[in-house]
Amino acid sequence: MFRYKKIGYVALNVSDVEKSTEFYDQMVGLQHVETNEKGISFFRCSNDHHNLILYPSQEPGIKRVGFQLENDKQLELAYQEFVKNGLNPREVSQEEQKELKQGRTFRIVEPNTGLELEFYSKMMHMIKNFVPKHTKIQRLGHVVLNTVDVDSTIKFFTEQLNFIVSDHLGENAWLRCFPNPYHHSFALIKNTENKLHHVNFMVEDIDDIGIARNRVLNSDVPIAFGPGRHEPSESIFFYFLDPDGMTMEYSFGMEEFPEENARDARLLEPSPWTLDRWGGKPSPEFASKGKIEEKLSLIEK
Known part of the structure; x- marks a missing residue:
């Protein structure tokens, strides 16, 4: 593939x-x-x-x-x-x-x-390097969707798009686009409607998380969840809301997989501690906004 x-x-x-x-x-x-x-x-x-x-x-x-x-x-x-x-x-x-x-x-x-x-496969390469203003963002990390039919969506990504499941948590799944090594570049969370869950940017060190938390707090930007630590990817996270209420995430650290002989996907315990080892709870606004601009009419019947 x-x-x-x-x-x-x-x-x-x-x-x-x-x-x-x-x-x-x-x-x-x-x-x-x-x-x-x-x-x-x-x-x-x-x-x-x-x-x-x-x-x-x-x-x-x-x-x-x-x-x-x-x-x-x-x-x-x-x-x-x-x-x-x-x-x-x-x-x-x-x-x-x-x-x-x-x-x-x-x-x-x-x-x-x-x-x-x-x-x-090709995008314009900018000559000058990205220079962080404050948070040392390393890369766009992943996108997560709230999904009604998680099983069928996992099947589509794995069988048609060459993604590999890194972990399961109940019906939820974290997937990576092969052979990209990071624990997940996409994830699917069971929900009653299809919509955006969050967009992630990976940062260079743990100080970026702490400083960002204070910057967001001092600017009266709504905090959605964290800081905390995810069990699936082992990353330290911090979620906040954009002006339209869509959830953004900074994360530090993530498990990386080798191209060959990678571990099998785990079946993680369905516990709040799995999502946050530190015992935090998200706000009601967490992952609640972000309609998918559906293009189903473009699929040939």
Whole structure:
């Protein structure tokens, strides 16, 4: 099967691009690259042109997730696999590729949640390195969805998209895009509706977590959960809310898997202590906002 390099970027719909641009620039600490004539705002935390895109919308939520394949050959393998399996991959126009500063790009729709998934191998490499404003963000870490039919969604990701399950917790699952080593680049949480759970950025050291907590608290930004420590990934976490109430996370540390002879997925104890070894509890607003911009109508019947 085809091979991934990483989760490349997440695209969010926001109700006020100007307000959210300031938040992700000043509070989260991403580097604002540009806002184009359509009002689309691009951010990075690496040498990629973007790792986060904000689209103006009347309905805030998640628009799509982009995954970078290892090279052009792997991208073509993915395309042919999707065609063979009837997933109806749709090539992105040259005009939009230019807007995204990407090479060949195509998209499919995850049939259980309606989330649009994007695949590419080339994105503009920025000459100047990402320079942290405060939090030493290392990378976009993962996206997590609240999902009605977790089992079918896991089956789709593992059988059609070459993801591997790292751990199970009841019906919930944490998955990695092979052969990316990090414990999870995507996760699925059982819920009564399909929607965004949270977006994660991995940071360099534990001080980033503590300093961020005080910065968020002093700025009257709602704290959703933490700081605490997750059992599944062993990471120290801190969750807070963006201007539309969508949940963002900083995390420090994460289990890494070798490409060969990796451990099997565990069946973790369904206990609150599994989600936080330190015994914390999330706020009611945690992971509660973020409608999926469903594209189910694009799936061929």
